[in-house]
Amino acid sequence: MKTRLEKLFVTIVLMVGGFLVSIPFIWMILSSFKSEREARTMPPTLWPQEFTFEHYINLFQNLNFGTYFTNTLIIVIFAMLGLLFNTMAGYGFAKFKFKGKEVVFLGVLATMMIPAQVSMIPVYLLLNQMGLTNTMAGIILPGLIAAFNIFLIRQFMTTIPNDLIESARIDGAKEFRIFFQIILPLSKPILAVQAILTFVGAWNSFLWPLIVANDQALYTLSVGLALLQGQHSSSFALQMAGATVMVIPVLFLFLFVQRYIVEGFNTTGIK
Amino acid sequence: MNHKNALTPWLFIGPAVLLLIAFSLLPILVSLLISFTDMNLIGLRNWDMVSFVGIENFIALFQDPLFRRSIFNTLVYVSIGVPLVIVCSLAVALLLNYMTNKLFTFFRVLFYVPSITNIVAIAVVWGFLYNMDVGLFNYVLNTLGLGSVPWLEHPFIAKISLIILAVWKGIGINMLIYLAALQSIPKSFYEAADMDGANKFQKLRYITIPSLSYATFFVTVTTLIGWLQFFEEPFVMTGGGPLDGTMSMALFIYESGFQYNDFGYAAAGSLVLFIFIIVATLVQFTFNKSKEN
Numbered sequence: 001m002k003t004r005l006e007k008l009f010v011t012i013v014l015m016v017g018g019f020l021v022s023i024p025f026i027w028m029i030l031s032s033f034k035s036e037r038e039a040r041t042m043p044p045t046l047w048p049q050e051f052t053f054e055h056y057i058n059l060f061q062n063l064n065f066g067t068y069f070t071n072t073l074i075i076v077i078f079a080m081l082g083l084l085f086n087t088m089a090g091y092g093f094a095k096f097k098f099k100g101k102e103v104v105f106l107g108v109l110a111t112m113m114i115p116a117q118v119s120m121i122p123v124y125l126l127l128n129q130m131g132l133t134n135t136m137a138g139i140i141l142p143g144l145i146a147a148f149n150i151f152l153i154r155q156f157m158t159t160i161p162n163d164l165i166e167s168a169r170i171d172g173a174k175e176f177r178i179f180f181q182i183i184l185p186l187s188k189p190i191l192a193v194q195a196i197l198t199f200v201g202a203w204n205s206f207l208w209p210l211i212v213a214n215d216q217a218l219y220t221l222s223v224g225l226a227l228l229q230g231q232h233s234s235s236f237a238l239q240m241a242g243a244t245v246m247v248i249p250v251l252f253l254f255l256f257v258q259r260y261i262v263e264g265f266n267t268t269g270i271k
Numbered sequence: 272m273n274h275k276n277a278l279t280p281w282l283f284i285g286p287a288v289l290l291l292i293a294f295s296l297l298p299i300l301v302s303l304l305i306s307f308t309d310m311n312l313i314g315l316r317n318w319d320m321v322s323f324v325g326i327e328n329f330i331a332l333f334q335d336p337l338f339r340r341s342i343f344n345t346l347v348y349v350s351i352g353v354p355l356v357i358v359c360s361l362a363v364a365l366l367l368n369y370m371t372n373k374l375f376t377f378f379r380v381l382f383y384v385p386s387i388t389n390i391v392a393i394a395v396v397w398g399f400l401y402n403m404d405v406g407l408f409n410y411v412l413n414t415l416g417l418g419s420v421p422w423l424e425h426p427f428i429a430k431i432s433l434i435i436l437a438v439w440k441g442i443g444i445n446m447l448i449y450l451a452a453l454q455s456i457p458k459s460f461y462e463a464a465d466m467d468g469a470n471k472f473q474k475l476r477y478i479t480i481p482s483l484s485y486a487t488f489f490v491t492v493t494t495l496i497g498w499l500q501f502f503e504e505p506f507v508m509t510g511g512g513p514l515d516g517t518m519s520m521a522l523f524i525y526e527s528g529f530q531y532n533d534f535g536y537a538a539a540g541s542l543v544l545f546i547f548i549i550v551a552t553l554v555q556f557t558f559n560k561s562k563e564n
Contacts, residue, residue, distance in 0.1 A: 007369070007370065010366050010369045010370070011370075011374070013366060014366050014367070015378075017363065017366075018378050021382055021384075021385065021439065023400075023407075024385075024397060024400060024439075025384070025396075027400060031399070039405075040405045041405075042404075043410060044407060044410055085290070086287060088283045088286065088287065089283060089284045089287035089288065092281075092284035093284060096279065096280035096283070097280075098280040101280070104284065104288060107288075107291075107296065108288065108291060110296075111291050111296060113548075113549070114295055114299060114545075115499075115500050115544070116500070117502065117520075117524050117525070117541055117544060118298075118299070118544065118545045119294070119295060119299070119302070120524075120528070120541070121302060121305070121524070121534055121537050121538045121541060122297075122298035122299070122301035122302040122305065122538065123298045124529075124534075125301060125310075125315065126294075126298060126301060128315060141290065142294045144290055144294075145287045145290045145291050145294070147295075150287060175276075175279050175282070179283070200387045203389070204387075204389040206389075207503075211529060221389075222391040222392070225389075225391045225395060226391050226395075226506075226507055229395050229398070236402070239396075239398075239399065240396065242395065243391075243392035243393075243395045243396050244392075246389045246392040247388050247389060247392050250387055250388065250389070251384065251388075254383075254387055255380065258380050
């Protein structure tokens with residue numbers, strides 16, 4: 001039985017917890033609008049006394065954040081191509097019978113076991129052999145395919161009725177037309193979740209850009225931010241502005257689409 | 272399924288499989304190979320300069336005080352962080368599962384947001400919060416009449432500080448997994464318990480927690496694997512210091528490889544980490560099996 005007192009208690013506990021969890025975000029955003037001097041004053045001010053955009057202007061005018069931003073967007077766009085490959089593979093494993101399928105699928109699943117830290121040295125050496133270090137292709141390629149996503153997409157696609165595909169074939173539809181015009185629209189629920197998570201993953205990607213890019217012209221926002229923190233280690237307001245630029249787009253996207261993510265977790269069957 | 276052309280399925284799986292071979296499977300073989308060599312920057316330019324050194328890298332690793340230190344630190348991260356993440360995310364999920372309304376949906380978003388936030392941005396923000404002189408945390412402590420804490424300046428406290436941050440980030444995703452699991456427990460279980468006069472604690476102990484065993488298993492394995500690879504937090508916030516107090520195995524591998532260009536040595540270190548991960552996963556699986564029997 002849920003008494004009123006209990007409900008009140010649970011709500012208060014969650015409110016306190018929620019406030020504690022959001023402190024870093026509140027502090028980040030407020031500090032990013034303070035002057036450098038104000039950000040360092042003790043006792044600290046909560047609301048900026050003199051609201052200033054100077055750090056944001058500084059980031060984009062003098063500190064290359066425009067370039068980092070563009071590079072990050074390029075990575076996001078290519079990550080969507082990766083998602084297309086993942087989806088195609090998920091469909092291939094879900095709806096086709098062919099020789100060696102089980103072995104290949106097992107091999108795909110096995111790659112989930114391999115941590116990034118184990119593959120980072122050899123992948124760097126391989127990219128170096130291919131002449132791809134310090135190139136955009138070198139940053140994008142290693143993270144394009146995710147076995148776990150292939151697995152989730154496959155799980156979803158096995159529930160699509162075979163008759164649909166068969167009757168399309170009888171009507172003479174080409175295989176790729178079936179994929180794009182029948183399978184993809186039917187897979188919207190899983191693809192929506194995958195697209196969001198792929199966006200977030202690509203936006204936040206750090207390790208590969210850090211290793212592969214030597215040139216600042218190839219840096220992403222996360223690598224640029226790490227560099228900024230190293231070079232301007234005592235300019236806290238500037239750092240907070242940089243962090244805000246990184247965090248806010250994802251935050252907004254997430255507020256609009258969070259419903260799909262939660263539903264996605266219920267449909268992907270991790271229970 | 273009757274597709275006419277035997278090539279068709281390969282057209283669909285081809286791109287993904289080729290990329291996985293190139294960037295996941297092949298690298299493991301390369302890693303195995305170079306961990307037995309003295310591959311470095313010179314060797315990278317001229318493969319003739321690379322020679323096999325047997326297990327010398329592995330011997331050197333275990334004699335390297337920094338590597339041993341990084342193993343110790345990683346074990347500290349795992350043994351404190353993993354239980355904390357599990358307990359916290361389960362607690363938050365239980366609370367969030369208590370009611371369904373707009374406010375609780377908002378709380379769910381709030382607790383989830385840290386896990387989709389960029390780790391570098393998080394580390395930068397927390398670095399400011401943890402700052403010894405101008406950070407918010409020490410200011411709050413001082414106002415409460417407590418002394419300043421050297422959050423990132425003391426080898427052991429720095430480890431704890433990084434764990435707090437990583438737990439904060441780790442709750443969201445695991446909480447969602449627990450919530451999905453909680454919502455799939457049949458209501459009839461609780462109704463039956465009510466008829467038998469079970470109290471709240473008994474219901475939690477004998478119905479809820481056992482029903483979550485699969486979710487707990489999944490959360491434990493993924494969290495454990497994740498924490499064994501602890502990297503970005505020390506990389507951005509402390510660089511492994513102070514006095515190597517926050518150096519993790521992953522950071523050690525990164526530094527040997529990309530700061531000292533000792534690729535053979537780093538590859539050997541990464542294989543040791545891989546073995547840790549495999550052993551930890553296998554232990555979890557056997558533990559889970561024996562519990563089921």
